[in-house]
Amino acid sequence: MRTLALLSFAAVLALASRAQAQDVPAPEPRPERLYVSSGVLLGSTRMVAMGGAYVGIAEGTAGFASNLSALAHRSPQLDRDWDVGFTLSLLDVALTERRRRDLDNDGLPDEAPTSRQYLVGLLLQYKTFGLGTFLRTRTVSYCATPECLPGDYIQVSVTQSALAGAMAFGQDEFIVALGLYAAQASLTYKGEEWRYGGTGLSLDLLFRPQGRPYRVGISVRPQVVGNWQKQDDQSAVLAGRPIYSGLVAPAVLSLGVSYRFGEGAERYNRLSPAARRQLLAEGATNVPPEEPPDAPVGTFLVSGQVDFISAVENAVALRSVATFGDPDPVGKTVLIQPHLGAEHDTWPGRVRTRLGVFVEPSSFEGQVPRPHLTGGLEVFLFRYWEDWSFSGSFDLARRYSNVGISLGFWR
Template identity: 60%
Template sequence: MSTGARTYGWVLLCAAVLCGAPAAWAQDEEPQAPRPERLYFNPGALLGSARVVALGGAYVGIAEGAAGFPSNLAALAHRSASLEKDWDLGVTLTWLDLPFVGGRKRDLDNDGRPDESEDSRQLLGGLLLQYKRFGIGFALRNSAVSYCATAACNGDSERIRVSLTQSVLAGAVAFGQDDFILALGLFAVQASFRLSSGGDEIRYGDTGVEVDMLYRPHGRAWRLGVTVRPEVVADLREEDGQAPVLAGRTLFGAVVAPAVLSLGASWRFGEGSERYNRLSPAARRQLIVEGDALPVPEEEPKGAPAGRWLLSAQVDLFSGVDNAVPLRSFASTGEEQPVGHASEFAPRIGVEHDTVPGMIRLRAGVYAEPSPFDGRPARPHFTGGFEVFVLRYWEDWALTASFDLARRYTNVGLSVGFWR
């Protein structure tokens, strides 16, 4: 080959490389797409205040106080039977998942095998404000769990921290003689993923509208409650230049929480159980001032018994979702297993006893936790706890404890709030 031909060949080769380089650079600059699957937010796990957990989650048909309104928003306008003011304030703070059992020994997602998580934590907080027949409030439930970012895990290993949060901002109003309460709330689902060493946080989030109600007829020893929570698909919220990758693992396109329909009822037993739905002094005074068309129920003697036994029953219906995978996908290297595509239900029952009126209450409950995994039976749980009056300073304060026991599952919680 002549020198001219060789020179001409090198020119063509350089031209091809230079022409192909911009295309390669453009390909490198294309943002990486998240995985098409959606991470499943398991509603079968019992998240609630210590009283709610001790009663097996059967609280939709009770709907009392700040500790209860995350279960039924109607509690926001449900005035305490002893309330004498036009307004009331409620607060609760609960720490669940006390670190008595290591995460690797438990089965949080109910797939029949121990988790590969390193630790977990659950927190719940609620605040409500009532004025006459109206109520507003905010509640937040957070579950956090960590997984090793590498196959070999030790005390110094990098961890992926996963935080799942449900929150609600809601309002409620009582109709008639406080016998029917309707509530509306903005229900939000959020998730975040980050490394234990720090760095950018990858977030998901979206909202839906929740509608709840409570029927509490006067002179009757029972109540009925209903909650309707929508399916929420929390999409990935990518920031500029942020790739959906953590510790070399590609994250999911969304987090999905299935729709939930809960039906609940509660009954009082014992002396004075017909006073279960009695009017508070504040509500009775308001009805008299406003000139209610219906006869106002007679005032009940202060401290009159209202039944020392409380029985509550509830069933939760969970909708199916498409293209969802479990949280343990972050720790597993095997093939992903789809979950949650079939509808499930969870029956619950709880009992409470005023062992020492005004001082000590004892509680117990059972419920069946459905598994989102195909072929897995529901897991039975046994729950219980107590509430103890602590002191009177501005308000009556109480300390509440709970436990939730099942196969490969233990959850112990403590809560501080007002005695009602």
């Protein structure tokens, strides 16, 4: 009799525990959003080497990640109605121990054992039209526990991409580009992945007057907000902590100017043979005379740019996914980021050298801006179907270093 009573009591407790468990609501994500913008340069080796001052240059596959107008910017050597461009850049060969680096400029080492960055771009042109896409990704691993045991890492990947089209007007003097811009993030822990993503429209412009040694570029990146993309019955808990509700990439307005110096600098915006032939076939007047292929075009290029980065609400840094306390808010004020770069045709047709500087503001309150010194070179390799080149870049700053390498077309 006593045994039967004990069994009955145990069954009642089990039923009560199950009912209580069913009443406990599933954990919800934290209301803050991950801030996916970064002050450090994410782009081609040419762009990085010139301190990020590329909106006012906007040429080749190295350019349209900064200014989508590069999609319809024809190479001055182009002698056919179509063109193809490709670039692949590896952008995270660290010169110092990775754990000591400070990617988000908060004044503290990230304690990130691994990181990598790369850029892939593809460009297709036909007459005055251009179409292309680029994908640039940064991946960082953070320790999920204070002990930081081997394999116990949270991998954070941030991807910014665009699919865009552009069109040149007049004598290729004014180029307008419109694109679908996307910001995505994924958090991976022990084989499970939590995803975020959102899109917006971007508008870019380039003015390159004939017979003048300068260009003016404008790039407008939208603010992108993306929510957590829940998969089936996925939990909102990562490594014992609630995940964040979404991501936010601030809007960015970039204004850039480039100016060429030296003999023949007025040919900076010269027409390609293909563009000149097209204009004559269409009956255009005042078409510039044909230039010999070896005509000098100046040997020194200087470019300046200013980025205005919008404020955002309720945002935290990416590394907050591995923070054990309350994260610090970021991006609460408008940030201004100036860039200056130079390029020299050190061995015309064979070697170009580059140098640049930029000042990286901090999205964290109370942190001072961080100056960067950048540089690099590009070397012509060989001609096979296209002219191929190899380029490298470096980026040095307080608590940060980066070396990049790239394979692409010589333009």
